[in-house]
Every structure is written in C-alpha cells, then in structure tokens.
Amino acid sequence: MSTEETPGTGTPGPLWPAMLPPRRQGDDSLCAISAKGIRVRFADGHERLDGSSGLWNANLGYGNSAIAEAVSEALTTASYLSSWSFENSYTRQAAAALVELVGPQQFSRVIFSTSGGAANEVCMKIARHFHVLRNEPERKIILGLRDGFHGLTYGAFALTDAQLGQRMYGVDRRFVGHVAANDPAAISDALAKLRGRVSAIVVEPVLGTGAIPLSDEYVAELLRLRKEHGFLLVADEITTGFARIGNAMFESQGWPEAPDLVITSKALTNGTMAASAIVVSRAVAQKFHDFDTVLGHAETQSGTAVAGAAIIATIAEHQRYDSILLSSNLAKRIDVVLAELVEREPLVVGATGRGCLRALQLANAQGPLERADVDRLVAAIRAAGALVHPGPSCIQLVPALIYSDDDLAELADRVSAGLTLFANER
Numbered sequence: 001m002s003t004e005e006t007p008g009t010g011t012p013g014p015l016w017p018a019m020l021p022p023r024r025q026g027d028d029s030l031c032a033i034s035a036k037g038i039r040v041r042f043a044d045g046h047e048r049l050d051g052s053s054g055l056w057n058a059n060l061g062y063g064n065s066a067i068a069e070a071v072s073e074a075l076t077t078a079s080y081l082s083s084w085s086f087e088n089s090y091t092r093q094a095a096a097a098l099v100e101l102v103g104p105q106q107f108s109r110v111i112f113s114t115s116g117g118a119a120n121e122v123c124m125k126i127a128r129h130f131h132v133l134r135n136e137p138e139r140k141i142i143l144g145l146r147d148g149f150h151g152l153t154y155g156a157f158a159l160t161d162a163q164l165g166q167r168m169y170g171v172d173r174r175f176v177g178h179v180a181a182n183d184p185a186a187i188s189d190a191l192a193k194l195r196g197r198v199s200a201i202v203v204e205p206v207l208g209t210g211a212i213p214l215s216d217e218y219v220a221e222l223l224r225l226r227k228e229h230g231f232l233l234v235a236d237e238i239t240t241g242f243a244r245i246g247n248a249m250f251e252s253q254g255w256p257e258a259p260d261l262v263i264t265s266k267a268l269t270n271g272t273m274a275a276s277a278i279v280v281s282r283a284v285a286q287k288f289h290d291f292d293t294v295l296g297h298a299e300t301q302s303g304t305a306v307a308g309a310a311i312i313a314t315i316a317e318h319q320r321y322d323s324i325l326l327s328s329n330l331a332k333r334i335d336v337v338l339a340e341l342v343e344r345e346p347l348v349v350g351a352t353g354r355g356c357l358r359a360l361q362l363a364n365a366q367g368p369l370e371r372a373d374v375d376r377l378v379a380a381i382r383a384a385g386a387l388v389h390p391g392p393s394c395i396q397l398v399p400a401l402i403y404s405d406d407d408l409a410e411l412a413d414r415v416s417a418g419l420t421l422f423a424n425e426r
C-alpha cells in the first residue's frame with residue numbers, strides 16, 4: 001500500500017463546490033475524473049479507495065453497466081417525458097417496483113422528486129394536507145430528531161438539526177421542532193405539550209450523522225404514540241434504504257408496524273440521477289383519492305422517464321446481487337475490522353452504527369476530536385489513499401456493498417495509515 005504527499009491547495013476556478021471552504025477549492029486531489037467499482041481517480045493522478053460509496057449512494061459501486069444501459073436506452077427512446085400532469089410508462093413501472101419492494105400490503109403509491117431535501121418537503125406537505133382532509137387543519141407542526149439530517153433546501157433545512165446557519169439564512173422554523181433521539185420521555189412530553197398540533201414525526205432509522213441507530217424501545221414508543229396522537233410517522237430512509245443496513249431493503253421493514261411514508265433517494269438510482277421517491281401508505285393515499293384532491297407539489301425534472309429507467313434497473317440489480325445478503329455478510333466483517341481499529345488505534349475510542357453505515361468515534365486527551373482535527377484526519381486518510389467523510393468527532397465508514405474481504409482490509413489499513421500521518425503532523 002502506498003501513501004502520497006498531503007496535497008497543496010490550488011486556485012479556485014469558476015466551479016463553486018458545495019460545503020468546501022474557498023481555501024480548499026481548486027485542489028486537484030479533490031477533483032474526481034472517473035470512477036469504477038469502488039475506486040475513484042482524481043485530477044492529481046491518484047486513484048483512491050472509496051470508503052463512502054460516493055455520498056452513501058453508490059451502494060453497488062460505480063459504473064454498473066445494467067443501470068448505464070437502461071439509462072442510455074431511455075435517453076435515446078424517451079429523452080424527456082414528465083410526470084407533471086402526465087404519466088410515463090417508465091415511472092409507472094418504477095412506482096410499481098418500489099411499492100413491491102417497500103411492502104405492497106401497507107403501501108400503494110409513489111411520488112417522485114429530485115433530491116432528499118425536496119422529498120422531505122413533499123412529506124411535510126402530504127402530512128399537513130392529509131390532516132386538513134381529516135378536518136384537523138391545526139396539525140401543522142413537524143417534529144424531527146436532534147442531530148437529524150434531512151437536507152439543506154429551505155423546508156428540509158428547517159428539519160435538519162445540524163447547525164449549518166439556519167438562523168443566519170432566516171430558515172423558518174415556526175412549525176418545526178426537535179426532540180432528542182432515543183429518549184422516549186422527551187418525545188412523549190413534546191407530544192403532550194403540543195397535543196393536537198403535530199402533523200408528522202420524521203426520523204432516520206439510523207441517524208446518518210454519527211451513525212446512531214434508533215433503539216427498538218424508541219421505535220416501539222414512536223409507534224405507540226402514533227396511535228395515541230394521530231401524527232404521521234415518516235421514515236427518512238435516504239441513507240438507510242437499499243440494503244445499506246443489511247437486514248432488509250429498508251430498515252423500517254423491521255419495525256413492528258410500518259411507517260406512513262418512506263423516503264428514498266441516494267441509492268435509489270445507485271447515485272446516478274437526481275432522483276428521490278416518497279412511498280405512501282394505503283391509508284394516506286386513500287384519503288387523497290377520496291377527496292379527489294391534488295397535492296400541491298411538482299418538479300419539472302422529477303419522475304422523468306430516464307430517472308424511472310435508472311430506478312427499475314437499480315432494483316433489478318439489487319435483486320440480481322442479493323444485496324441484503326451481500327450487506328449482512330459485509331456488516332459481519334465490518335464488525336471485526338472496526339473492533340480491531342478500536343483496539344489498536346489510540347485515537348479511535350469506539351464504533352457506532354449498524355450494518356454498512358458506521359462511524360469511528362475519535363477522541364484525544366482533550367476530549368472528543370474537534371471538527372478542524374477531524375477534517376485534517378480525513379485529509380490524511382485521503383493522502384493515505386482512501387476516501388471517508390467527516391462526522392461529529394468521528395469519521396464515517398460507508399463502504400459499497402460489493403466490497404470484498406481484501407477491500408475491507410485495505411480500507412482499514414489506509415485508515416490506520418491516515419491516523420499515523422495525522423499523529424505525525426502534530
């Protein structure tokens with residue numbers, strides 16, 4: 001295994017990349033030029049092992065040819081066909097496949113959108129509209145979890161709890177609140193205070209930020225409270241969907257009762273399209289049908305034929321790979337590798353997460369690692385040849401489900417090499 005020099009920064013060009021401070025823009029070691037399988041080639045000439053499945057979305061790795069061929073066919077024969085005041089045969093088929101995948105007994109319909117953030121906003125609209133149809137228009141409040149992430153478009157930004165400047169940007173949180181995750185008393189108290197006003201609770205089955213799973217007891221309490229208070233329960237499975245956790249295609253399929261809405265994006269097209277989907281329960285869909293009412297949401301680029309083709313092919317590829325088995329086998333090997341890292345690396349104080357969505361928790365003598373140090377560690381791991389994302393006092397390890405034993409051992413070696421580089425820098 002080779003390591004490389006820590007790259008210098010370049011001069012920013014016209015591209016203004018997201019969530020990267022200006023001083024780090026224009027750096028060739030951050031400019032990807034191609035990707036295949038689980039490796040990404042960069043403009044600085046280096047190929048790096050991807051420990052993040054892209055942005056947690058290329059669950060089957062890069063360059064899947066079945067998905068590429070399906071998209072290519074749709075681009076040629078359909079180009080652009082919309083789902084706004086029209087239907088198209090590709091998205092009809094994709095919706096049917098998604099309902100089948102998520103659970104045809106509980107779910108019956110699918111609304112397409114273009115991103116995880118936009119899909120969360122659609123869910124807020126569905127929930128408020130649903131309660132208006134039930135003659136409870138005062139139910140406007142949406143609750144999310146502390147440290148939850150639901151996107152950075154305005155509505156979703158309100159529901160995202162990570163502190164990313166909501167106040168400065170004037171994000172409107174009049175009808176949004178947050179409660180601590182895995183604290184049954186906190187959610188029960190909040191609902192008692194807000195009696196009759198909560199429209200929906202939106203949760204990630206495993207909070208992506210820091211990889212914190214909801215406990216079984218907490219999920220049971222959410223389900224009990226749903227019966228008592230009548231809110232809609234939304235499972236934001238943008239990260240946890242498509243066999244990421246390993247027990248099922250969607251983590252909420254393991255809950256004792258299904259949520260009302262399930263959001264999927266990221267791995268929905270294996271990361272190839274700006275696409276997301278909301279899978280709607282039979283009861284919620286029926287209410288809109290009964291009133292013959294139109295949900296006030298549409299996007300020119302949502303539910304296109306090309307996105308539909310990518311979704312159909314992605315689902316077929318998951319079935320061909322038997323991705324649930326792939327993921328649960330990989331998860332068992334990850335358990336071992338992470339335990340070894342905790343054992344041998346002084347900075348690594350624990351591992352969190354479930355399945356193939358994990359985080360290594362980091363602390364030094366001063367306490368949990370500060371964000372600036374985590375960023376320096378991520379750069380050191382990149383210099384050691386692997387790509388991982390930073391989290392709060394942690395690095396996130398989210399490998400593609402197609403990782404072999406050797407790939408995982410290589411990722412662990414490169415993380416260790418990065419930790420050594422980081423320690424020597426100080």
Ligand SMILES: Cc1ncc(COP(=O)(O)O)c(C=O)c1O
Pocket residue numbers: 114115116117118120149150151152153204208236237238239265266
């Ligand atoms: C759980 C969850 N919800 C929503 C989002 C937002 O998705 P997008 O970036 O596509 O808007 C993300 C993205 O990381 C996510 O992890």
